[in-house]
Amino acid sequence: MANTTAAPQASSIAATDGGVTAPFGFQSAAVHCGIKAAQGALDLAVLAADRAISAAALFTTNLVKAAPVRVSQRHLAATDGRVRAIVVNSGCANACTGEAGMRDAATMASETAAGLGCLPEQILVASTGVIGVALKMDLLTPGIRAAARSLARGKGDEAARAIMTTDPFPKERAVVVSTGVGQFRVGGMAKGSGMIEPMMATMLGFLTTDAAVAPALLHRALREVAHDTFNAITVDGEPSTNDTLFAMASGASGVTIDEAAYPALLDGMRAVSRELSLEIVRGGEGATKVIAVTITGAPSEADARRVARTIANSLLVKTAVHGADPNWGRILAAAGRSGAIFNPDRATVKLGGVLLFENGLPHDEAAPEAEKHLQGQQIAIEMDLGFTPGHTATIWTCDLSAEYVRINGEYRT
Amino acid sequence: MANTTAAPQASSIAATDGGVTAPFGFQSAAVHCGIKAAQGALDLAVLAADRAISAAALFTTNLVKAAPVRVSQRHLAATDGRVRAIVVNSGCANACTGEAGMRDAATMASETAAGLGCLPEQILVASTGVIGVALKMDLLTPGIRAAARSLARGKGDEAARAIMTTDPFPKERAVVVSTGVGQFRVGGMAKGSGMIEPMMATMLGFLTTDAAVAPALLHRALREVAHDTFNAITVDGEPSTNDTLFAMASGASGVTIDEAAYPALLDGMRAVSRELSLEIVRGGEGATKVIAVTITGAPSEADARRVARTIANSLLVKTAVHGADPNWGRILAAAGRSGAIFNPDRATVKLGGVLLFENGLPHDEAAPEAEKHLQGQQIAIEMDLGFTPGHTATIWTCDLSAEYVRINGEYRT
Numbered sequence: 001m002a003n004t005t006a007a008p009q010a011s012s013i014a015a016t017d018g019g020v021t022a023p024f025g026f027q028s029a030a031v032h033c034g035i036k037a038a039q040g041a042l043d044l045a046v047l048a049a050d051r052a053i054s055a056a057a058l059f060t061t062n063l064v065k066a067a068p069v070r071v072s073q074r075h076l077a078a079t080d081g082r083v084r085a086i087v088v089n090s091g092c093a094n095a096c097t098g099e100a101g102m103r104d105a106a107t108m109a110s111e112t113a114a115g116l117g118c119l120p121e122q123i124l125v126a127s128t129g130v131i132g133v134a135l136k137m138d139l140l141t142p143g144i145r146a147a148a149r150s151l152a153r154g155k156g157d158e159a160a161r162a163i164m165t166t167d168p169f170p171k172e173r174a175v176v177v178s179t180g181v182g183q184f185r186v187g188g189m190a191k192g193s194g195m196i197e198p199m200m201a202t203m204l205g206f207l208t209t210d211a212a213v214a215p216a217l218l219h220r221a222l223r224e225v226a227h228d229t230f231n232a233i234t235v236d237g238e239p240s241t242n243d244t245l246f247a248m249a250s251g252a253s254g255v256t257i258d259e260a261a262y263p264a265l266l267d268g269m270r271a272v273s274r275e276l277s278l279e280i281v282r283g284g285e286g287a288t289k290v291i292a293v294t295i296t297g298a299p300s301e302a303d304a305r306r307v308a309r310t311i312a313n314s315l316l317v318k319t320a321v322h323g324a325d326p327n328w329g330r331i332l333a334a335a336g337r338s339g340a341i342f343n344p345d346r347a348t349v350k351l352g353g354v355l356l357f358e359n360g361l362p363h364d365e366a367a368p369e370a371e372k373h374l375q376g377q378q379i380a381i382e383m384d385l386g387f388t389p390g391h392t393a394t395i396w397t398c399d400l401s402a403e404y405v406r407i408n409g410e411y412r413t
Numbered sequence: 414m415a416n417t418t419a420a421p422q423a424s425s426i427a428a429t430d431g432g433v434t435a436p437f438g439f440q441s442a443a444v445h446c447g448i449k450a451a452q453g454a455l456d457l458a459v460l461a462a463d464r465a466i467s468a469a470a471l472f473t474t475n476l477v478k479a480a481p482v483r484v485s486q487r488h489l490a491a492t493d494g495r496v497r498a499i500v501v502n503s504g505c506a507n508a509c510t511g512e513a514g515m516r517d518a519a520t521m522a523s524e525t526a527a528g529l530g531c532l533p534e535q536i537l538v539a540s541t542g543v544i545g546v547a548l549k550m551d552l553l554t555p556g557i558r559a560a561a562r563s564l565a566r567g568k569g570d571e572a573a574r575a576i577m578t579t580d581p582f583p584k585e586r587a588v589v590v591s592t593g594v595g596q597f598r599v600g601g602m603a604k605g606s607g608m609i610e611p612m613m614a615t616m617l618g619f620l621t622t623d624a625a626v627a628p629a630l631l632h633r634a635l636r637e638v639a640h641d642t643f644n645a646i647t648v649d650g651e652p653s654t655n656d657t658l659f660a661m662a663s664g665a666s667g668v669t670i671d672e673a674a675y676p677a678l679l680d681g682m683r684a685v686s687r688e689l690s691l692e693i694v695r696g697g698e699g700a701t702k703v704i705a706v707t708i709t710g711a712p713s714e715a716d717a718r719r720v721a722r723t724i725a726n727s728l729l730v731k732t733a734v735h736g737a738d739p740n741w742g743r744i745l746a747a748a749g750r751s752g753a754i755f756n757p758d759r760a761t762v763k764l765g766g767v768l769l770f771e772n773g774l775p776h777d778e779a780a781p782e783a784e785k786h787l788q789g790q791q792i793a794i795e796m797d798l799g800f801t802p803g804h805t806a807t808i809w810t811c812d813l814s815a816e817y818v819r820i821n822g823e824y825r826t
Contacts, residue, residue, distance in 0.1 A: 061750070062750045063750070064748070064757045095742065096774075097773075131745070323821070323822025325822065329509055332477050332544070333477055333508075333653060333654050336476035336477030337476070344509070360509070401818060405735065405814060405818060408729055408732035409733065409735045
């Protein structure tokens, strides 16, 4: 950051087409290797910069880390955050696969590096799919070579499809950020849709920008943005072995992010991340509704998040929303077991803005109106814990349907 | 305890018929008040001792405590643990009902006391059912009077049915404990079956014994026994606003529990509690299988419980078991996010005794045998964390089925 005293620049954001290759300086390719059984289903993507550029990543906090997570952590450290490309496959998580899995992840990097003409350490690796199954390297290696030969701009949508597992639709977004010193772009793609929980939230997320950002600053921005986007969603309270959020900054726009431009970078990254993470929730396994749980009046932000997460992960709340049942008692009970300390008699609960609980008592007359809200697809749960001034947090989740059970009872067998 | 140096006495346990009224000195009655809509469905029970006797209780740790919980806490304190009866209704939890709810719970106690001819403080109160709905006192009051008039021995089974909500079957058990100084009996009944989670586990549990036990010792025994029975089960990770485990000791057997006889009391209470808590799991909402999650080789007992609970509450594990999918990766991933620290490469995972993961690698050849185990109804998940000597814990849970979603999406509306 050249100038630490500069005032934030005014900036504006506009949505634009495309995803990870909307920013300049990036190309992608997606191919069918055969890891997914379905004929022609894309299951491998390479997202490459034109040269080694700034990169940062946030990795799962699960103690059990998949081989690609561990390889990516090493490569980021070894290159001080200067990488050329990310290679990612779906259909197999390469997790709990021992030393052979580590070798396979390293081979994914070295094969990609060979195709691009760079060092293996300049490649980051991601995998998503079933745990405990070895990668079919005889299928993957020719796939990587084919992908490296077919890189192009404007194929981000294929990459977004290639990273899907049980996702019902691909997720990509891009914005143009206009600042006083020029325009830059932020693009992204992500996949869900089970094992989603705030701690390192999504299975896989990829952000690109053509702003010039030093690796340390990119990492700081990624952490800040993830806090209230990818780390503020939950489908089933299950942070996975492979969760990773990547960011790459090509600098191809000519706009350099200094202290004054940093808020504009955050705005752009947040806009893309917010939409992608909400899309992950919307595409959650078996989901029919998106639920925003907003806690206000909490004694601390950590308490606000704790209460919001407990409500968002409550099976009884999620099934009640699924059945359009304005069962505010389950919301209050979930808050009560969250670990946060508050006085239930001073708390309020609203569904879709309809006040259902106040001063220790229900507003039964409002239940029909709240039920109407629950029949929609965008559900707002609001709870105030009664502290003034209080802290606030929002966690996004989806309802729990019989379809979730079907998907997860039949996923592997 | 008269003699703190006495050796434990040899004792033996045998199952016997009945439930809470199997021990001498207890009577019960159950009636239909009309709180449950179904014609003639029992929804009120009174469990009474012949005189004021020792009592103890464990209450929910949820910050949001229902009125009957708060009234029972006060009454136990006011009487130093000497009570005459417990009055309990199903169909309405009397939770989140404000001051009116507190008055209603107090009225349940005073009406019962009037019927029995004792002080209101000598009555404990419990309610289970929907949250946030006021008790219909115009139905309940005549019901309590009718129940107080019809107390008898040998009707424990009706009481066990009167406390059910979504429970698929009533749960009662009794044993005879034979010691060197005579026989005493322990009986019990319990109800589930949603909002079940270890912290104060079951919705409602009632234990009776005709041993003579001082209130403080009865409380100690209740805590000790609950730790690996009622507090070691989970259906959906949701400790409720009403969870309570009661114990009453009539002394009618003539056997006094001193230090030497204390292990025999624990054995008897544990035998009844173990079976009742497993019945709660077996009758969990939508449950088709009972799952025992046993962790060995943990760095501490708390870590063993933490890992076991995280696995037992994992939606992905519970749905995999439901679908008979030997997906040990989900077990390992749940353990990895539990907060306990261990080396995954030194951990082992077994399903039904079949080793599926060891030395960081799967035993794929064993999957068909593990799948056969999962097609049964008694599922054993075992995980060793690799510490020697290690600590152990077992948590019981059930699978997650589409039926759970149906029950909880349609429960209220």
